Amino acid sequence: MAANIRDVAKAAGVSVATVSKVLNGYTTVSQKTKEKVLGIVRDLDFQPNAAARSLVGQRSMTLGVYLTTGLTHPFFSNILAGMEQGLKARGYDLIYLAQLSYGSKEYNLVRHCRTRNVEGIVVFGFSHEEMNIEELIESRIPSVFIDLDVKGPRAGYVSSDNVGGIEQAVRYLHGLGHTRIGLISDLPDTYVGRLRLVGYRSGLRAAGLPYAEETVAFGDYSREQGYEAMRKLLAASRPPTAVVCCSDYGALGAIDAITEAGLSVPNDISVIGFDDLELARNVRPALTTVRQDMLSIGKRSVELLDEMIHDDEYPAPAVIFPTELIERGTCAPPKTLNS
Amino acid sequence: MAANIRDVAKAAGVSVATVSKVLNGYTTVSQKTKEKVLGIVRDLDFQPNAAARSLVGQRSMTLGVYLTTGLTHPFFSNILAGMEQGLKARGYDLIYLAQLSYGSKEYNLVRHCRTRNVEGIVVFGFSHEEMNIEELIESRIPSVFIDLDVKGPRAGYVSSDNVGGIEQAVRYLHGLGHTRIGLISDLPDTYVGRLRLVGYRSGLRAAGLPYAEETVAFGDYSREQGYEAMRKLLAASRPPTAVVCCSDYGALGAIDAITEAGLSVPNDISVIGFDDLELARNVRPALTTVRQDMLSIGKRSVELLDEMIHDDEYPAPAVIFPTELIERGTCAPPKTLNS
DNA sequence: CTGAAAGCGCTTACAG
DNA sequence: CTGAAAGCGCTTACAG
Numbered sequence: 062m063a064a065n066i067r068d069v070a071k072a073a074g075v076s077v078a079t080v081s082k083v084l085n086g087y088t089t090v091s092q093k094t095k096e097k098v099l100g101i102v103r104d105l106d107f108q109p110n111a112a113a114r115s116l117v118g119q120r121s122m123t124l125g126v127y128l129t130t131g132l133t134h135p136f137f138s139n140i141l142a143g144m145e146q147g148l149k150a151r152g153y154d155l156i157y158l159a160q161l162s163y164g165s166k167e168y169n170l171v172r173h174c175r176t177r178n179v180e181g182i183v184v185f186g187f188s189h190e191e192m193n194i195e196e197l198i199e200s201r202i203p204s205v206f207i208d209l210d211v212k213g214p215r216a217g218y219v220s221s222d223n224v225g226g227i228e229q230a231v232r233y234l235h236g237l238g239h240t241r242i243g244l245i246s247d248l249p250d251t252y253v254g255r256l257r258l259v260g261y262r263s264g265l266r267a268a269g270l271p272y273a274e275e276t277v278a279f280g281d282y283s284r285e286q287g288y289e290a291m292r293k294l295l296a297a298s299r300p301p302t303a304v305v306c307c308s309d310y311g312a313l314g315a316i317d318a319i320t321e322a323g324l325s326v327p328n329d330i331s332v333i334g335f336d337d338l339e340l341a342r343n344v345r346p347a348l349t350t351v352r353q354d355m356l357s358i359g360k361r362s363v364e365l366l367d368e369m370i371h372d373d374e375y376p377a378p379a380v381i382f383p384t385e386l387i388e389r390g391t392c393a394p395p396k397t398l399n400s
Numbered sequence: 401m402a403a404n405i406r407d408v409a410k411a412a413g414v415s416v417a418t419v420s421k422v423l424n425g426y427t428t429v430s431q432k433t434k435e436k437v438l439g440i441v442r443d444l445d446f447q448p449n450a451a452a453r454s455l456v457g458q459r460s461m462t463l464g465v466y467l468t469t470g471l472t473h474p475f476f477s478n479i480l481a482g483m484e485q486g487l488k489a490r491g492y493d494l495i496y497l498a499q500l501s502y503g504s505k506e507y508n509l510v511r512h513c514r515t516r517n518v519e520g521i522v523v524f525g526f527s528h529e530e531m532n533i534e535e536l537i538e539s540r541i542p543s544v545f546i547d548l549d550v551k552g553p554r555a556g557y558v559s560s561d562n563v564g565g566i567e568q569a570v571r572y573l574h575g576l577g578h579t580r581i582g583l584i585s586d587l588p589d590t591y592v593g594r595l596r597l598v599g600y601r602s603g604l605r606a607a608g609l610p611y612a613e614e615t616v617a618f619g620d621y622s623r624e625q626g627y628e629a630m631r632k633l634l635a636a637s638r639p640p641t642a643v644v645c646c647s648d649y650g651a652l653g654a655i656d657a658i659t660e661a662g663l664s665v666p667n668d669i670s671v672i673g674f675d676d677l678e679l680a681r682n683v684r685p686a687l688t689t690v691r692q693d694m695l696s697i698g699k700r701s702v703e704l705l706d707e708m709i710h711d712d713e714y715p716a717p718a719v720i721f722p723t724e725l726i727e728r729g730t731c732a733p734p735k736t737l738n739s
Numbered sequence: 740c741t742g743a744a745a746g747c748g749c750t751t752a753c754a755g
Numbered sequence: 756c757t758g759a760a761a762g763c764g765c766t767t768a769c770a771g
Contacts, residue, residue: 063514065748076758081750091756108515112454113748117763121451123495138477145496154516155496156462157484175402176447177493284682313682320684340679343623343652345659404764415742420766430740452764456747 064105073101121178125158129186135338143359171200181366203369205362217378224260226351226384230333231264234303238394243276243301245290287314302395303331327393346390403444412440460517464497468525474677482698510539520705542708544701556717563599565690565723569644569672570603577733582615582640584629626653641734642670666732685729
């Protein structure tokens, strides 16, 4: 079987304590001993047992990821890819704590973390109601939330600049000549939904445009809701000539509704999405959208956790990444200006 | 802090051995003692420490997932969602072993598994060259490969019916009236690529159609390669009137090339994809495609691992899930029959 | 049916 | 600079 620390100690002619010390970078080991031990470690292909380490030391070198949302969404995949980068750089392994699968009433996140000695966790959740956040905060297990403004002594969050992203989209549309710009927003009771609405109003204000309730509709992240929302906007006495959507999927639904109404994108109505998922490039016309830096969000989340783990006093992080408007094929000047 | 087994024993007035026994379902414990212990366990919210269990017993209740392919691909997300179901049902936790991030030369999968006491692993890999499969097989760590026909004493695989899926697509097209049916295949040196080519030829044979090399082009799973492959097919003296693609992304690329050539889908050329990713529904016209049951593939992989872990003699599994042709908007009878 | 004891593979004071 | 010893929280023969 695989060698253990005793085998190494024996082969090197030292005690297990000494082997442990060179493995853990203690400086109180002579250069000669260190080299000897390291050589044996290599020869025997020795890897310390993580369970034993975890049991005796405080470190399990395990981070967890908890999902209150489906993982089939590409948004998740991209963030996870970013997390991997951070994980590797800091030497952690990642464990799936749960998702819908454990989403039953009996599931207890904190207990699960303790059982596995999880040192910190990344939480994907869009609303404060979806889980028992208080219990997590009280547990003092370092936590980083994605897209949810949770703050506690050992909990923080990272997100995109939702206000700025939507604001920029509105101003871009205004720059194209649009004066009736609609919004298909997230549910207003979510963190990002609230901020995006703020960004919308501030974009309107910057453009000197009035805010009208009838140009705002709400939906979730689905194509279907985007479709329904757009139908509502289209039913107004003076429908918007451009619409900003809070997700790429919602934008696709909006385009469905526009097309169904016998209008075309971008000639009759301009559409902007949010996220810049892969599908934004695949769709025809390719979707103009507000890009989120999902890779960086994931990577930074892990780095923040590492900081919190190493420093009990590390202040609750609140990191906001800038967004970027990606111009593609779904925006054009309003028709009235063209003809 | 959290209670340990000694606290439970003390509170219940029994030994830790007894507590351990009731926790592990030993039948040699009196009903009375068992109830008493279970009551305390509940009161103290006791959860046994996984590291200690793993250290002493052989079981870590940890399965790993190893990716030689990117995890941003929706195919991965869907399989993972299926795995979750199996994980929950059998009581395992899932650890990310690695992906590109650890993909450096020094990374050693088997060593990593030993370090973390991983009991079994699911491997995503499309080619035998991408990793050191021999070492994994020799390690005798139970392994299930997705879409790769690896077999060993402790290694098996699960996949879709690639032959049947493509064959059905060809016959469907033939049923529509097509007689020149092209294939945009995977790289022929992959397991699935080989089988899909077999399915293509057998579909042709069943339809009484001849096989011609010039109606087959190869690519990977990308839209770009699908585009290039379709351009090749279009350049033939008598281009196909229908084409089956081995991925949804490839199908999108093929449609790009067809559109660019001034032709339309499905009026001029019919297109069928493979996978049935979410984008197949999002695209306009919606993509007719061969659906893979990704959820079942993921779930079964975990179940197979569990069987192998419990039974040293469990025969190497080779599970093939049926595919399903999903009719949507990219297929129609050939033009010559219409006009 | 129950418990004392050994031991899983490490790390960390502590003594030398 | 090095090593003996205790101990992390469990499980598993073994004795009773």
